[in-house]
Amino acid sequence: MSTLIGIRDAAASSDVNGGLYSPAKEKAAIRGAYSSRSPLLLRRARQLLSATKVKVLLGLCTLFIVVMVNSKLSSLMGWNPHYPSSVSSPSRGGYTVLINTWKRNSLLKQSVAHYASCSGTDAIHVVWSETDPPPETLKAYLKKVVFSKSQAAHKPNFRFDINQEDNLNNRFRPIEELRTDAIFSIDDDVIVPCATLNFAFTVWQSAPFTMVGFVPRTHRLDRAKNGDAYYKYGGWWSVWWIGTYSMVLSKAAFFHRKYLEIYTHKMPSSIHEYVSRERNCEDIAMSLLVANATSAPPIWVKGKIYEIGSSGISSLKGHSDARNKCLNDFISLYGTMPLVSTNAKAVDARHEWFW
Structure with a gap:
């Protein structure tokens, strides 16, 4: 019980x-x-x-x-070309993507398709310096790709900027009827994810008269040449080792549209001739130009980018010596060293493991 x-x-x-x-x-x-x-x-x-x-x-x-x-x-x-950007369209009109290409139509197609899908892209201009004009079939294909890949109601403008001669200075020629102050200069074999690109654009908006990019380089003073000031150009491993940089390469960088005008019409013609003759160093020339105009360092944005082509000019024998020569020759033409070193970089904290 x-x-x-x-x-x-x-x-x-x-x-x-x-x-x-x-x-x-x-x-x-x-x-x-x-x-x-x-x-x-x-x-x-x-x-x-x-x-x-x-x-x-x-x-x-x-x-x-x-x-x-x-x-x-x-x-x-690796890069997923169909991954959509979750970043909303940046303010102040977005940016113009300026793609430099040379006889790599397959890479150009991938590049145009990707940047057309980025929400901040207002226009895409392809710098064309080949002897023959772009085929009509390529033009039609790329226009269709831009229209279909764009996720915005406002579709980016697309056009070829055709030049009469093969010259590296062409990539910095002024562009008529631009609607944006921001220019994003990019090589046809470099892909920057849309979210990373839009973050870099916001960084550029905070300092619109400096260069903001993804590929840092440095210089250092070496007085071993007959007692005279001599500078050495430093690649990525030099940046990594010393922790400072003084340039960001125009193969993946933002800058203000006014520098296209200054580069073409106000920079010493001797530098134009040098770049044309050596077929090299137009990116160093632009870094020197912006540093000389601002007396300020560039801004390196930390972000993963993807090179979808084969090894570039930097892998060729003698590349380091050629870059050293360019740097010192340009400095002699300027009569001063305008580059400013820095150890600061911009990081998107949303993509970091720790704040």
Whole structure:
């Protein structure tokens, strides 16, 4: 017989034998019976809740690890040309993408398709310096690609800027009817993800008269040449080793549209002739021009970019010596060293593991 039944039987017996039963006494007795079980029930409830919390926390941790691993694997596997940008269209009119190309139509198609999909792209201009004009089939194809890939209601303008001669100075010729102040200069074999590109644009907006880019380079003073000041050009490993830079290359960089005018019409013609003759160093010339105009360093934006072509000119033998010569020859023409070194870089904290 259970305790509860015993209490009820005793109460009934008392009622019969002496009228001692009362509802209040019965309720008190029932509460006493359940109170003897309450510690055990509470312990079991707490155990269940604790187990549930542990499972939820384990599930959340597992989900976080899976998401982070997938993110890292995606970046290791390379650029996904169909990954849409989640960044809203930047303000102040967006930017004009200026693509320099040379007999690599397959890469040009990929590049145009990608930058057409970026929300901040207002226009795409292709610098064409080949002997023959671009085929009509290529023009029609790229216009169709720009229209179909753009995610905005306002479709980017697209056109070829055709030049009569093959000359590296062509990539910095002024462009008529531009609607943006921001120029994003890019080689046809370099892909910058849209979110990274739009972040760099916001950085450029904070300092619109300097260069903002993804490929840093440096210089250092070396007085070993007959006691005269002599500068050495430093590539990526030099930047990594010393932690400073003084240039960002125009193969992937923002700058103000006014520098197209200054480069073409106000920079010493001897530098134009040098670039044309050597077929090299137009990017160093632009870095010197902007530094000379601003007396300020460029801004390096940390972000992963993808080179979709074969190895470029930097892999050729003698490249370092040629860049050293360019740098010193240009400095002699300027009569001063305008480059300013810095160790600052812009980082999108949303994509970092730690704040």
